[in-house]
Amino acid sequence: MDEKINKIIKQKDYSFSPYFADKIIDKVNELNNKRFVFSDLFISLPLLLKRVYLLGFAAIIILLLVAYFLQGDFLSTYFGLENVSTDDLIAYTIYNF
Amino acid sequence: MIEYNNYSDIELIDEIIKGDNSAFRYIIARYEGQIARVVKGMLGECAEAEDIGQETFIRFYKSINKFRNESQLGTYLTRIAINLSLNELKKRKKKQKIFSSDENKILKISSKEVNNDINEMVTIALQSLDVKYRSVIVMRMLQGYDTKETAQILKIPVGTVLSRLSRAQDKLRILLKDFL
Incomplete structure (x- = not known):
């Protein structure tokens, strides 16, 4: 190794x-915040869906109970059926197509 | 804030993994100079050098869980820094913004414009070297790695390191003749 060149290069x-370190720490913090948002979303999403699903299910039960108490039958409400005459049903089918 | 001055690298890494970013600041402080020598030796004094320096530490942070302590942290960071620097030089070459490697032109610049400033002269001399020679000079002379370590970091045979080092020294001897 040429010592003189070595000495000059190292001079x-x-x-x-x-503020080199500060800039890196800022970027790392930014990175961690982004990671937090994503991980937070993935944790909270199933919980959120569970709540929506439970609320929806409860609403359906309530509606069916209301229909049952008002009409004495909830199946026609559930399937969207009404007591209609055959003529009305045919006319409804023809005129709606 | 906890004082981590007496902590080893691996202890600091454990603290970072636990979520204490202040420990990361100590890692940066410990290796900033080493990475600056690699990056600025390879790229010269430019804005990209600072960015590559930052990117080196951020890459390490992102993959901190993968660090197995099989090699020294300094060597690990140097490897990241040299790879990023080589990528940057490839980008430069593509953009045709790379410095001219015409030695005569550089010597002309040195005598007229540099005014015997050793810092500038060394920068110009290093930049004038071909990338393959420059990387060997940076590893051997600036970082102080031995031939075997240089070969491992640059992924080239030991014989190639020796021949490149010899040729690079010859070129530097010409370029820095005013200072020898």
Whole structure:
């Protein structure tokens, strides 16, 4: 190894700007915040869906009970059927197509 | 804030994994100079060098769980820094913004414009070297790695390191003759 060249090359000052570490820490914090948002979403999404599903199911039960108490039957409400005459049903089918 | 001055690298890494970013600041402080030598030795004094330096530490942070302590942290970071620097040089080459490697032109610049400033002269001399020679000089002379370590980091045979080092030194001897 050429000592003189080595000495000259090493004489040069190699350094980054004064706030080098701060800039990296800022970027790392930004990265962690993004990670937090994503992980938070993935954790809360099933919980949110569970609540929606439970509320929806409860609403259906209530509607069926109301229909049952008002009409004495909830199946026709559930299937969307009414007591209609055959003529009305045919007319409804023809005129709606 | 906890003082981590007496912590080893691996202890600091454990703290970072636990979520203490202040420990990461100590890692940066410990290896900033080493990474600056690699990146600025390879790219010269430019804005990209600072970005590559930051990217080196961020890449390490992202993959901190993968660090197995099989190699020293300094060597691990150096490997990231040299790879990022080489990628940057490839990008530059593609954009045709790479510095001219005409030695005569550089020597002309040195005598007229550099005013015997050793810092500038070394930068110009290093930048004038071909990338393959420059990377060997940076590893051997600036970082102080031995031939075997340089070969491992640059993924080239030991014989190639020796021949490139010899040729690079010859070129530097010409470029820095005013300072020898």
